[in-house]
Amino acid sequence: MTVAPADKGFFAPTGKGFLRSWLFTHDHKRIGMLYLWCILSFFGVGVVLGLLARLEMLTPGATIMGPQTYNAIFTLHGVTMVFLVVIPSIPAAFGNIFLPLQLGAEDVAFPRLNMFSWWLYIIGAAIALTSLFTGGGAPDTGWTFYVPFSAVTTTNVSVAVLGVFILGFSSILTGLNFIVTIHRLRAPGLTWTRLPLFAWGLYATAWIQVLATPILGITALLIVVERVMGMGIFDPAKGGDPILYQHLFWIYSHPAVYIMIVPAMGVISDIIPVFARKNIFGYKTIVGSSLAIAFAGSLVWAHHMFVSGMSDTAVMIFSFLTFVVAVPSAVKVFNWTSTLYKGAIRPEPPLIFALGFIFLFSMGGITGLVLGSAGTDMHVHDTYFVVGHFHYVIFGGTGFGMFAAMHYWFPKITGRMYNKTIATTSAIILIIGMNGLYFPMYLLGLQGMPRRYYDYLPQFTNLQVASTVGSWVTLIGLVLMFSNLARGWKHGQKVGDNPWEAATLEWTLPSPPPTNNFDQEPVVTHGPYDFKHLSPGGTDQ
Amino acid sequence: MYAQVFSAAKEVDQAFLIILGFSVFIMVFVTGLMLWFLYRYHHKRHPVAADIEGNIWAEILWTVIPTIIVMGLFWTGWSSFKAMRTIPEGAMVVQAEGRMWSWKFTYETGKTSEILVVPVDTPVKLELSAKDVIHSFYVPAMRLKWDMVPGMDTDAWFESDAPGEFDIFCAEYCGLKHSNMVTTLRVVSPEEFQAWLQEGAQVSAAPMLTGPELLDRYGCLDCHTLDGSEGVGPGLGKIGGKEVSLVLPDGTRTRLARDEAYLRRAILDPSAELVKDWEDLMFSYDGEIPEEDLEGIVSFLMTGQVTAEAAPAMLLGQKIADEEGCLACHTTDGTDDVGPSFKGLAGSMRRVDAAAGGTQELLADILYLTESIVNPSALISEGFDDGMPSFENLTPDRLKLLVEWLASMRKDADE
């Protein structure tokens, strides 16, 4: 099958040689695609590690591996998923591709810096993965790298942490780039209140990235210094304080969970109006809640430390703030639901994923209330309840947000359409598998099963088995979904520039978009969800 | 879930139920509404979307009401936390120490134990500490969890309404055997508790005039070892009945099998017969050792370790090893675990990391064993990690017993 070069858009050869034109590209769309492929590959690695962990938990005692291996596996699973997949996922992949398009810009503000960020990402990832094969073997500290354990274990923690440090820099630079892009490069007429909510989500996220990630950087450096030079900043025998480490770590890592979720919320806010054929309900409230999450989210970090021995007053304050930060999320959920009210709903696959997001994210978010409440957290902290909570919000939230984005923007990137029936089926299988996988974890946690346990007491067996079976169902859903997308890319039916009849700027371009984006600078005259201006054919007037 | 036996934990459960009730309600409501809209406003049933951009009152409503609700939830959660944290005056104090990967509970009487035994209906205050890395004391049945942080003193409390046995877990990841750091909370009647507390006391009050103890008391072990190695003087382990070459003051040599009489002479008049190749360094113990102790020493030397008399020392050593948590990392059956197995350790040649880099061979004698326990980082055996915490706070008695026990499993112990 041959495609005329014009149809290839930004995929068309540039005449610089294939590798060079990709690896050293300044084109935000190509950089976004590079991120997407890398993220998907690491995602594959992370999923395999997760499935191995589940397999091990099938029976008490040794099932398929020894304790050292298990400890390394959940550490790598966590590190890969958090730092290599979920934190960069939506902003770095879809943000890079679509932010300039949604703004009507030629590129991001600093294209070279953008390429540099990608290289930092790859180098950081390579270093993090090197830790597997060198030194004392794969790190076994958990993704939280708590001292003093991380300072005394002989596994290769320093290298892994160095990788995390570099990844942090990549994240900072991407955030910085996006902030300047949004401030400086909006097309004429694209006022702040006409900005698509996806762009708003990225904007809020970018601020968290810029403000919180440096703390991660310094924390990571301190671990290296501690291990390599025996500095003693966190070592009580040398006048240090291990609890301080936890504060520093969570000052970044709590906001990081909002780095994960806020862009996904942006995707959902963009998708729902398109398929309800109706303006978003309460645009300004949604914008406000994104900013509120970004702001209030940076004040709640110590809710991970309720039983760490910090003062009771601190527990009270942080518990209180945690509940406060749940409200903007609740507002979003209500606004999305109301957008459906009196719409003309087209239940296409992106919408199914978006609704799956709302359900699963709510399941996870609401259990966050049990964790945020100090008394109940004392019981479920560091148990499988927490594991259940964050998989629901991350996989059900960010994961489904990512899947929704992939299905929504697929025709724009490829110019083709996947098989919609299979896509919807895979979404439903994933929702079922996901509940099978993680719901039992809530029950396990309530019964007192601690997390990061290689071995467990017999009373936990049934629920562990249920969860493992759920992981297989999830796997089926994943394989089905990805194979459908891969097939669609090659053989899918060609569709026009705007198959969903959406009203944001990226849909005015050909699919795939050309290298230089817009021939003439577009002028924006209406809001992002104003479908009245679309002619029946779907093109903008 | 466990039936609830702790009053403060009942408040926690209540807070949980309130949040759960709210959650179920809101989930059913939101999901139901979503599905209903999906059905009702499907474009086939409702082809033209209404033009709604928002409704400021509705939005204020669903911002303010959830805010009020979550404040309520916060309050129930916080007050149950408060109940868990308010330690009653006069509670019984037990010290709980966590270390890789075992527990040690110390009672006011000085008794130590690896499981936690407490009387029913009595508030118990736990003073938590950690030896090496962070651990967390977790009793799901009491809804109680609190971290044990090195260099920091923390505390927690509970009180059980009913007798029973409950699990204690370590809830903070602490390395290889984090999941093996499991023990038992046993709640018993006050009488049973008193009996249990006494039982421990008897063991430690028992006279410990065992052979090794005696050797230690009179300073023999300053020069001799029991592990087959040579110190300032020849090794004393398992020498009874074995032949020895002697040099008399006039230079003549003889050989004899060591018997009780010989051993007595060797102690009371050491210069009279010298073991071949050794110098006349030992002084006479004549008048220094009461008769019954001398008897004990001689019979211990004659019969070696495995005598009825020596057995309690062994058992004590093993008990201490158990209490101190050595057996979390070391085995006694010859298989290496986190650390080398104790079996065959003493008397073997160990390759250890030399300070200057590279490795060096050392004989695992008493000194070596002692140093390995007190300052483990200084002697890292090849193939093992520097993972052993220092046990420098062991009392000299306990340390001695421990080392002797190790020595009893020396390499040639079975020959």
Add this chain to the structure above:
Amino acid sequence: MTLPKDYLGAKMGMWLFLFTEILLFGGLFVLYSVTMQRYPVEFHTASQMLDVTMGTLNTVVLITSSLFAALAVIALQRGDIRRSKIFILLTILLAGVFLADKYMEWGAKIHHGIYPNSPHLTDWPEGQQAFFALYYTMTGLHGIHVVLGMGLLGWVYWLISKGKITPEQHVTLENAGLYWHLVDLIWIYLFPLFYLIT
């Protein structure tokens, strides 16, 4: 990096970046203040072991270099490329002086057996150990920033020579200058925290 045509955008990006740098050190300043609260007396004692003269000298050196950096920008804006280049060189020179001074200070301490995890240091009271742990970490990280700043200024010098930075397109020099002021600013906080606490 090519010059973004957008002057404001470039400035904005730089300010954001400087902000992240401040946060990076901010984490350490928080650590410092918390530890200081725990061991006020030990910090006082340990602080007296530092050489205030050397510290003061370094402060003067760094402030002067910052001044030169600012003069370099002004010179370029006025179109005086030659003078601008001289000022940049002077800035780099003073940065070198700073590092040399720092080297001697650290060297003296290490010579006395005061360095992280040294047998000598581990015998001291915990608070003093903590003080020196922070001292080495914070001044060390600052030192790395000085080296980075020298590299950056050198690169800018090269760009000017190549004619890539011109009086019309001078934002890169301005940004490098801003970075240098940040390095200076951080030192101005470090100096009293370590040398002057009483």
